[in-house]
Amino acid sequence: MPKDHGIGAAPKRREDVRFLTGTGQYTDDINVYGQTYCHFLRSDVAHGKITSIDTSEAEKMPGVVRIFTGKDFEGLGGLPCGWQVTDKHGAPMKEPGHPVLAQGKVRHVGDPIAAVVADSLEEARDAAEAIMVEIEDLPAVVDMKAALESGAAKVHDDLDDNLCYDWQFGSEQEAVDKAFAEAAHVSTLELVNNRLVANPMEPRVAVGEYNRANDESTLYTTSQNPHVIRLLMGAFVLNIPEHKLRVVAPDVGGGFGTKIFHYAEEAFVTWASRQINRPVKWTSTRSEAFMSDAHGRDHVTKIELALDKDNNFTGLRTDTYANMGAYLSTFSSSVPTWLHGTLMAGNYKTPAVQVNVKAVFTNTVPVDAYRGAGRPEATFQLERVVDKAARELGVDPIALRRQNFITEFPYATPVAVEYDTGDYVATMDKLEEMIDRAGFEARRKESESRGKLRGLGINCYIEACGIAPSNLVGQLGARAGLYDAATVRVNATGSISVMVGAHSHGQGHETAFPQVVAEMLGIDESMIDIVHGDSSKIPFGMGTYGSRSLAVCGSAMVRATEKIINKAKKIAAHLLEASEGDIELKDGQFTVAGTDKSVAWGDVTLAAYVPHNYPLEEIEPGLEETAFYDPANFTYPAGAYACEVEVDPETGKVTIERFAAADDFGNVVNPMIVEGQVHGGLAQGIGQAMLENCVYDESGQLLTASYMDYAMPRADDVPFYAVDHSCATPCTHNPLGVKGCGEAGAIGSPPSVVNAVIDALHSGGHKVEHIDMPVSPHRVWQAMQG
Amino acid sequence: MTKVTMTVNGKTVAKEVRGNMLMTEFLRDELHLTGTHVGCDTSQCGACVIHVNGQDVKACTMFAGEAEGAEVATIEGMANADGSLNTIQQAFQDYHGLQCGFCTPGMVMTAAALLRDNPKPSETEIRDYLEGNICRCTGYHNIVKAIMAASGQDVSAIAAE
Numbered sequence: 001m002p003k004d005h006g007i008g009a010a011p012k013r014r015e016d017v018r019f020l021t022g023t024g025q026y027t028d029d030i031n032v033y034g035q036t037y038c039h040f041l042r043s044d045v046a047h048g049k050i051t052s053i054d055t056s057e058a059e060k061m062p063g064v065v066r067i068f069t070g071k072d073f074e075g076l077g078g079l080p081c082g083w084q085v086t087d088k089h090g091a092p093m094k095e096p097g098h099p100v101l102a103q104g105k106v107r108h109v110g111d112p113i114a115a116v117v118a119d120s121l122e123e124a125r126d127a128a129e130a131i132m133v134e135i136e137d138l139p140a141v142v143d144m145k146a147a148l149e150s151g152a153a154k155v156h157d158d159l160d161d162n163l164c165y166d167w168q169f170g171s172e173q174e175a176v177d178k179a180f181a182e183a184a185h186v187s188t189l190e191l192v193n194n195r196l197v198a199n200p201m202e203p204r205v206a207v208g209e210y211n212r213a214n215d216e217s218t219l220y221t222t223s224q225n226p227h228v229i230r231l232l233m234g235a236f237v238l239n240i241p242e243h244k245l246r247v248v249a250p251d252v253g254g255g256f257g258t259k260i261f262h263y264a265e266e267a268f269v270t271w272a273s274r275q276i277n278r279p280v281k282w283t284s285t286r287s288e289a290f291m292s293d294a295h296g297r298d299h300v301t302k303i304e305l306a307l308d309k310d311n312n313f314t315g316l317r318t319d320t321y322a323n324m325g326a327y328l329s330t331f332s333s334s335v336p337t338w339l340h341g342t343l344m345a346g347n348y349k350t351p352a353v354q355v356n357v358k359a360v361f362t363n364t365v366p367v368d369a370y371r372g373a374g375r376p377e378a379t380f381q382l383e384r385v386v387d388k389a390a391r392e393l394g395v396d397p398i399a400l401r402r403q404n405f406i407t408e409f410p411y412a413t414p415v416a417v418e419y420d421t422g423d424y425v426a427t428m429d430k431l432e433e434m435i436d437r438a439g440f441e442a443r444r445k446e447s448e449s450r451g452k453l454r455g456l457g458i459n460c461y462i463e464a465c466g467i468a469p470s471n472l473v474g475q476l477g478a479r480a481g482l483y484d485a486a487t488v489r490v491n492a493t494g495s496i497s498v499m500v501g502a503h504s505h506g507q508g509h510e511t512a513f514p515q516v517v518a519e520m521l522g523i524d525e526s527m528i529d530i531v532h533g534d535s536s537k538i539p540f541g542m543g544t545y546g547s548r549s550l551a552v553c554g555s556a557m558v559r560a561t562e563k564i565i566n567k568a569k570k571i572a573a574h575l576l577e578a579s580e581g582d583i584e585l586k587d588g589q590f591t592v593a594g595t596d597k598s599v600a601w602g603d604v605t606l607a608a609y610v611p612h613n614y615p616l617e618e619i620e621p622g623l624e625e626t627a628f629y630d631p632a633n634f635t636y637p638a639g640a641y642a643c644e645v646e647v648d649p650e651t652g653k654v655t656i657e658r659f660a661a662a663d664d665f666g667n668v669v670n671p672m673i674v675e676g677q678v679h680g681g682l683a684q685g686i687g688q689a690m691l692e693n694c695v696y697d698e699s700g701q702l703l704t705a706s707y708m709d710y711a712m713p714r715a716d717d718v719p720f721y722a723v724d725h726s727c728a729t730p731c732t733h734n735p736l737g738v739k740g741c742g743e744a745g746a747i748g749s750p751p752s753v754v755n756a757v758i759d760a761l762h763s764g765g766h767k768v769e770h771i772d773m774p775v776s777p778h779r780v781w782q783a784m785q786g
Numbered sequence: 787m788t789k790v791t792m793t794v795n796g797k798t799v800a801k802e803v804r805g806n807m808l809m810t811e812f813l814r815d816e817l818h819l820t821g822t823h824v825g826c827d828t829s830q831c832g833a834c835v836i837h838v839n840g841q842d843v844k845a846c847t848m849f850a851g852e853a854e855g856a857e858v859a860t861i862e863g864m865a866n867a868d869g870s871l872n873t874i875q876q877a878f879q880d881y882h883g884l885q886c887g888f889c890t891p892g893m894v895m896t897a898a899a900l901l902r903d904n905p906k907p908s909e910t911e912i913r914d915y916l917e918g919n920i921c922r923c924t925g926y927h928n929i930v931k932a933i934m935a936a937s938g939q940d941v942s943a944i945a946a947e
Contacts, residue, residue, distance in 0.1 A: 012879050019887025020875040020894065022821015022861035029820035201825045201833060201888040201922050253823070253888030254922050286826035506886030506923045676882045676928060683925030707830035707920070715916035715926040720909075720944055745925070 006519035007736075010672035013511040015504070024251040027205035027222045028283050035207070035279035036065050038269060039124035041114040041131050042291065043106035046140035046363040046700020047153065050104060050133065053114060058130035063123030066276055067131065068115045068268070070103035076271070079262055079327070080236040083334035084477040085359070088168035093359070096156040098327040100237065100264045100271075106135060107155055107326035108363050109702050110291025112264055117272055117280055140363040140700035144300060144321040147360050155326055155361040164324050164333065164359035169341040171352040171414040179315025179352040183306035187389035192772045193377045195298035195323065195694040197710060198370045200505075202253020203284040204293060208269030212277055216244050219270045223249040224259045224503050225543020228480070230535050232262040232330065238271050242535075245270075249533040252505035256684070257369040258293045259505070260545045261330035265292070290705040295694055296370020298323035299336065303381040305350075305389055313350040313404045318381060320357045325366035332368040333359065338476045339374030339464070339546075345413035346382045347424045347460045347638060348404040353414040363700040369545065371684055372747040375463040383459035383751035387758070388769065397458055397755070402428060410732075417464055419636045422664060424460060426727040430662040431458070431640040434722050443644070443657075444763060453647040454657070455760025458640065461748035465740035466635035466731070467546030483630035484553035485540045488517065488560040490568075490623035492609035494602035496528045498560075501541010502553035503533050507677065507742065509549060512670040516554060516736065520561045522587040523601055539626055547740025550669060551635050551731065558735045559627035567619060571604045574615045635731045635739035639663035643686075643752035647760040652781030654757055656686060660722040661748065666730040666739035674741045678723045681745020687713035688746075689753035689773050711774070792853045794819070795863025803850045809843075810834050812850035813860060821861040821891045825920070832919030835892040835899075836860045842899035844918070861891035864898065874898055874936045881941070883932035885923030892919050897933045906937050 003009040018024045055067040079098040086092055097103075102113050114131055118124035141147035141155060147162040155162055170176070180186060200222075207220040217240055223229050226247040233247075234240045252259060269280040284292065299322050306315035322336030341355035390397035405424040412418045440456050447454035467473075470481035487499040498517060502509055514528035531537050541553065565585055572590035573580040582593045591598040607614055608623040644658040661678055668674050691711035695703040704710040730737025750773060757775050761768045761784060768783045791800040794817060801816050813819045813836070822845055825833035834845040837859040866872050871879060874897050884890040893916070900907060900915045907915065912933050913926070921929060935941045 013882065015887070016879040016884060017871065019884055019890050020861075020871055020878055021865055022819065022891050024821075024887050026820075026823070026888065028824070029814075199922055201831060201886065201920065202823070203825065251887065253825075254886040256922065286828065286831070508885070672882050676885060676924060679925035679927040680885060680923045681925070684922070706828045707826050708828050712830075712920050712922070713925075714920060715930060716910075716913040718926055720930070721925065721927055 005525060006515055007669050009515060010670055011511060011515070011525065013508050015508065015510045026202055026251045026253055027207065027220050030207055030220050030250065032207060032209050032279040035281050036117045036119060036276065037121040037124050038272065038280050038282040039116050039121065039128050040112040040265070041116065041128045041133070043102065043109055043111040043113055045106060045135055045137055046109050047138040048106050048135035049138060050102060050106060050113065051136050052134045054132040055114065058116065058127040061123065061127040061130055063119040064127045065117045065119065065278065067127070068101060068272060069113070070099055070101040073100045076100070077237040079264060079267070080232055081328035081333055082330045082479050084479060085165050085167060085333045085337050086477060087165040093165040093333055094159050095328060096159060100267050108365050109700060110365060111326065115268055115272065117276060142362055142364060142696050142698060142700050144323055144360040144362060147362050148358065155363055162361040164361055167337050167357045168354065169415060170354040175352040176315055176317055176354040179306045180304070180317065183314060184309040185307045185389065185393060187305045187385050187392055188302065189385045189388055189770055190302045191381060191384060191770060193297045193299040193301065193380055194688060194692070194773045196296045196370055196688055196692050197290055197694050198256040198258035198293060198296055199712060200254030200256055200259065203286055203289045204259065204263065204265065205283045206266045206269045207279060207281045208273035209279040210273040210277060216246065217270050217274060218246040218248065219266055220248045220250065221266050222252050222259050224252065224255040224505060224545055226503065226533055226535050227501060227541050228543050229262050229266060233267050233270065237267045246536045249503055252503065255505045256371045257296065257373055257545060260543065261294050261368055287706050290710065291365055291702055294329045294366050294368035295325065296367065297377060298367050299377045301381050303385045305385045307389060311393060311395060311400060311403060313348050315352040316344060316350050317354045318344060318356060322357055322359045323364065323367050324359050324361050325364045326361060327366045329366035329368035332366060334478070335369050335374040340378045342415050342417045343375050343378040343462060343464060344382065344415050346379065347406060347462050349406045351414065355415065364696055371681065372743040375743065376747045376750060379461045379747050380751050384754060384770065387755045398428065398432070401460055417634060420633055420732040421729040422636055422638050423727060423729050424638060427638065427662040427664050428640045430724055430727050431642055431660060434660040434662060434724060435642045435658065447646050453649055453760040453764040455645050455647065455756040455758065455763060457643045457752040457754065457756025457759055459748065459751040459755060460638070460640050461744070462636055462638040463743060463747050464634035465547035465637055465743065466551030466631050466734065467548045468631065469633055470630050481630065482542055483628050484542050484556050485626065485628045486553060486557035486560045487539050487624065487626040488557065488564050490564060490605050492606055494523070494527060494605040497531050498528060498557055499531045499538040500553050500557060501538060501543065502549035503544045505544070507544065507549060508670065508673040512550070512673055513554065513557060515669055516557060517561050520558070520565065521601065522585060547637070547742040550736065550738050551734055551740050552629060552631055554736055554738065555631070555734045556627045556629035559629055560625045563625035563627060564623060567623060567625070568604050570615065570619055571607050572599050575599050575604065575607060575613065632733040635666065635734070637663060637665050637739040637741065637744050639744060639748060641748040641752045643756040645753065645756040645760055647757060647780060649764055649784060652777035652784060654690060654775055654780060656719050656753070659719055661745065662727060663725045663741065663744050664727045664729055665725050665741045666728055667737040668725055668728070669738065671725070674725055675723050677741045678745045679721055681743060682721050682749050683713050683718050684746040685749030686718055686753060689750040689775060691717065691774050693774050788851050790851050790854050792856045792858055794858045795860060805851060807850045809845040809848045809850050809853060813845060819860050819862050823888055823891060825888065830920065832892040832896060833889050835895040835919065837895060837899065842896055861894060864894060874901065877932040877936035881928050881932040881935055883924065883928045889919060889921045893921065893929055897936065900933070901937050906939060909934065
């Protein structure tokens with residue numbers, strides 16, 4: 001019987017009512033008295049030297065308040081990168097400056113050159129057209145390998161070349177060489193992990209408001225982590241101390257990683273508002289988003305898998321080129337390294353694993369974390385090469401995976417991380433049960449009777465979530481701690497506000513987090529509210545990304561609630577004239593064990609605030625506690641996915657007939673929300689596999705800069721999904737035993753789609769080894785032609 | 787400037803507007819009805835769908851002046867008279883058909899138009915009708931399920947919750 005409240009229940013989301021009635025408050029819904037509007041003049045060339053900017057005519061245009069250029073930002077900081085990667089020779093990565101507005105050069109289409117602030121948006125746009133900018137075109141570097149050739153144009157003149165870092169990680173060279181030298185079989189695959197644009201449906205918006213009366217700045221912004229923005233922007237860019245800077249991220253319309261980062265527009269509106277003493281608002285258009293939101297993925301990889309004569313995996317070696325774009329976005333450098341290399345062992349006990357990554361600057365939009373961030377890239381390579389090996393060896397792809405599964409935990413991989421728990425056999429068993437594998441041949445025959453090809457693709461995945469143990473990531477180059485914080489404020493009459501550092505932008509924290517506190521206290525969820533997204537209301541927090549909210553911030557909330565319970569028991573013991581050790585809390589009542597003496601939750605909370613009968617000599621009045629929680633390890637959600645496709649051999653069109661996901665997320669607080677997270681991740685992964693591709697031409701022009709050109713998955717591109725999370729091995733090191741579920745779908749789904757297409761083509765006699773994503777009709781048809 | 791008069795969610799409104807003011811701007815900036823969202827600039831995403839004289843329309847594709855004399859309905863006018871969620875809104879909540887909520891107003895308005903013309907649409911018909919509405923959060927599973935449920939169809943057999 002499913003629970004009807006507390007942990008494990010699926011109450012309807014309380015945030016839904018405002019979203020369903022049009023009363024949510026997103027950043028663009030905020031208008032501040034006296035506000036001005038900002039329009040950025042952006043580069044329309046990929047690479048060039050700015051020889052002159054003449055704003056004199058534009059400044060005379062109606063409504064113009066002020067026009068800013070890079071010169072106005074000289075002396076201020078640039079946008080910082082939060083993670084310093086050390087290359088394989090021990091040198092720090094190259095870290096070129098990232099100005100708020102371009103200084104001297106433009107380095108990608110969309111690089112902001114000037115900003116017009118005017119009384120209305122129309123006036124700002126009109127005036128931007130009157131700015132005379134002369135740019136001397138420079139050759140653009142777009143292809144990563146070409147960018148590393150000697151003589152290639154340099155994105156940053158002050159660097160020797162376009163190589164950000166050359167990183168190597170994993171087993172000793174000797175062990176890796178030996179595995180390959182002694183291998184009975186080596187499978188090799190070269191592949192592209194296509195560049196994507198995260199495309200949350202709400203474009204980015206930033207409103208800066210300066211209050212001269214108290215010298216305070218407020219930034220309203222579409223962020224997944226307002227405190228991180230406050231820290232980065234205040235300390236590194238604008239030199240505003242935290243107590244004079246408030247960052248608010250209200251309702252945010254999806255993030256998927258791209259709203260983690262600190263962006264130039266945020267710093268601009270905050271700073272410009274101080275200069276003109278009026279609020280400044282910027283709302284991105286979708287076309288602007290395509291050329292200014294950080295992009296995702298964009299890896300080119302060669303992967304080699306060594307197997308012994310019994311088909312055991314003995315060695316894995318990868319060589320990846322990772323596109324950084326023109327500048328280092330906030331977490332860009334960590335994505336191809338610590339979020340990718342550390343997952344290359346996958347679900348398998350391969351003893352020798354070596355990962356090589358060259359990060360490359362190009363004249364493209366910066367690339368950073370997008371749902372999964374590094375882990376989809378790792379999973380895709382590994383699960384494609386394992387599938388290829390199975391085909392080359394003539395063995396069943398599921399059996400080959402099962403044979404090589406890690407089965408004992410904890411398991412220290414050759415790539416630095418230790419999986420605390422998991423059961424890959426159980427999720428594969430569950431998957432096989434879900435997909436009716438026995439019936440596949442009949443379904444294939446039925447497809448063939450209609451002239452179609454049918455394929456079944458399987459893959460496993462593992463991810464490192466609950467980001468992250470601060471001391472470990474510090475050793476790995478992170479310039480921040482990755483703990484989180486929560487404050488539980490109990491009010492006099494017993495209701496509770498929980499201030500959390502996590503930010504909810506679709507994940508339903510306002511519903512799920514109270515379930516946890518309610519369960520611990522035995523009170524009704526309706527008595528508990530979650531406060532998030534405002535640095536003036538919440539002590540601190542690192543935000544939401546890397547499937548960390550419940551595992552890290554939820555753990556902080558548990559710890560703070562435990563402190564509340566401890567203090568409340570002291571008060572209850574006083575009121576009941578009993579020993580603190582004898583007090584039990586159950587169903588919102590404090591009871592003296594073994595007696596019928598009890599006092600209700602509300603009486604204890606009232607006593608804390610009206611301390612007339614209270615142990616004042618022992619404890620302070622009030623009932624509010626804060627906890628910071630730093631995880632001991634990452635969490636390791638894992639699972640097995642299956643995709644069944646039909647391919648039309650006449651056109652190459654692929655349709656997804658079935659999709660199944662068996663996940664191990666550990667314990668689950670709200671199964672409805674978890675399943676929704678998986679559904680959304682699957683659509684993004686299927687989108688990457690089938691449709692989405694961000695394309696630049698050779699000159700660095702962005703060819704996919706709108707929804708007319710960039711194919712977003714729509715309702716008729718995807719099926720109903722079968723999802724299951726019943727195979728739960730609880731995380732061993734956080735108090736809730738939770739692992740995180742936000743990224744799994746996007747990480748786990750692309751390989752099974754491509755594996756299924758390859759399987760379908762082979763069933764039709766087409767010996768196709770690989771098709772790069774997206775597996776568009778054109779690419780599939782071409783592959784079928786040999 | 788042009789004067790426009792129309793009925794929005796049952797109330798008559800009259801405003802002086804620029805001739806090139808889009809309906810989205812009119813609703814959001816002039817009437818402060820910010821439930822109609824703008825998710826793109828190419829009329830692809832559907833976050834701004836409203837009803838104009840009963841037809842589902844992307845508000846970004848029309849000028850405010852074109853709505854002269856029209857009956858306009860937006861997401862703010864969809865709840866029942868007592869403020870409770872209407873059948874479609876309630877189904878979206880019951881079946882978790884929304885996450886971040888940004889595309890949701892357009893989805894609800896589109897679903898309402900579909901169900902008015904086709905009271906018991908099939909899964910395929912729903913997916914086809916949602917062609918002009920992009921959601922990045924839900925993977926559409928629970929949106930399609932919610933619309934089927936709102937039309938009185940049994941959705942218990944659909945995979946997962």
